[in-house]
Amino acid sequence: MLTRREKLLTLPWQQRRYDHHRHKVQSALPAIDVGPPSTRGHVCCKLKKQQNEQERITQIELNNCRLLQRMGTIMKTNRLDNHWVNPPPREGREHVENEPHDCWLQTSVTKPNIDRADALIRENRCITIKELGAMLSISVGSVEDIMKYQLHYCKVNGRWVPQTLMDVNKMVCMQVASHLLQQFEDEGDAFLKSIVTTNETLVHYFIPESQQSSRGKQVAFFQHNARPHMAKTMETLRKLKWNLLTHPPYSPDLAPSDFYLLGRLISDLQGMRFVDDAVIQTVQEWIHCQPQAFCEKSIRMLSEHWKKCVDSGGEYVED
Template sequence: MSAESSNLSNIEHRPVIKYFVKKGKTPKEIFEDMLSVLQESAPSYTMVKKWARLFQQGRESCEDDPRPERPVTVVTEENVRKIEKLVLADRRIKLWQIAEELQISKERVGEIIHEHMNMRKISARWGQKMLTLFDKQRRLQTIKDFLELVGDNIDEICYRIVTVDETWVRQYDPESKQESMQWTKKGKRPPKKFKVQKSASKLMATIFWDSEGVLLIDYLPKGTAMNGQYYANLLAQAREAVVQKRRGKLSRGVLFLQDNASVHTARVSRQALKDTGFSEIDHPPYSPDLAPSDYFLFSNLKKELRGRRFVDDNQMKMAVESHFTAKKRNIFWAV
């Protein structure tokens, strides 16, 4: 069948549906058959179901029911209830689907939904992870355990915590649109900002820090994989940094906080952590509220480095070191 001959109107679809109903086909079979032949001009599944139901009930006419001479408003309490029922049954339903189901215009459907039902269609917000019941219970238990550990000694416990995380540092990371905002007089044209790609040259920095500042920064050599053995070596270096920079901290007991990355949970890493003598604080999966590196340490670092160009990795490392050296100790305690 040619494209021109398959381009049927809505009213021409109905005799076809009636014919298939007489042959005993189901609405789904009718829809699939018509879709395979008519393709884009095929009727919707909702329309096929509606007319198939009417023909099964004994309807013979394929024409629309006659309308009264005087226009009657369709914004009635009955239609409001019907539309509300359809929307609550399927919150992703489209206006045209409701319009076909109730045989009213799409404009009136929109009017009822927006003005009489006071509803609007919005996109779902992205979440990090849909937690299972077990995940939620574990998070709750972790919080309870931590509160029990803290008791009345919040300052003492925070002093004992050492945390770690990894982040990428680039030789050039362009400013975001929000960061480039500037005050401009009314009537003046806004400044232009051209899209610039991030630098391909980057280093992974692993940073150990506590309430007094940064203890250790390690940059993963290019061409080297971050694995359990590499991380185990870093833990030994972190212990030495605590001994050298935080006199008495090790004897008071270090509480170590890390996320559940695979290199952190590897067997060799677990053994290395045990050898350091650190006590690990439980960190449930997908718990950003327990990861201060993400919302404090890294965000401030990236904000200062963004928009600056570094000629090589050494200059970039110096900028990172300078950023942390310039920070006063009370800044880290204020987290």
């Protein structure tokens, strides 16, 4: 019968492990002072150090007492931490939020700028962020903050629209799209061939070559409350007994001129520079050069957009 130690010494690696453990135990034992006893000089030096330390502590306490005697009234009744962080309840303050003061950093995201930006967007739904910044005299970053976090706008087919549609707007879009889709299923291609659509866009004398230029920016937005000259046109069409199709508000994704025609017009003209009114002739030539299938394709895409709008519950249709 082997003892515990003999079992530990059976294999070489166990022997090394045992020796290492024994060395650690021995090194952890308290060291025994086997040196010569302290002399009188050593004892006097140690006592002198203790005396100096005691004198230093006494001097600090004395200075503290003198400070309290001179500033005691202020320190006891008007502590700085109580005055700045936690005012007494008797002052009537019950909230912990920071109050307005002159040391706050100046920001361009103010109520007047937000209201003016909203008014400019409602007037021109295809205005750019740079143009808004120039009109408001603020930076592009501030305009982006206003558009995204204050007004909650996003761009759909080159137009500023609400980032999240209200339930009422979704219901209107879904009902209009469902009605038009049903009419298309009943009449077929004859219904699409009878559609006449119109829109307008602003073409500058110079269209820079940029990614955003190909998104159809500067497209005029026709709201449901039409402008005076548009109202006159609509009245004339009613007298001619034309069938006026309903177009829901905030729906550039359901207008073929927005999601197909004008975006390609701006894309083809980017990088060109015009003098005077030569841009008018260029746009007219571009329109006349387009084949008949080009416009037919935009009209035929309407049925797909109507179906996507109905299936998504009135949400924006993304290509």
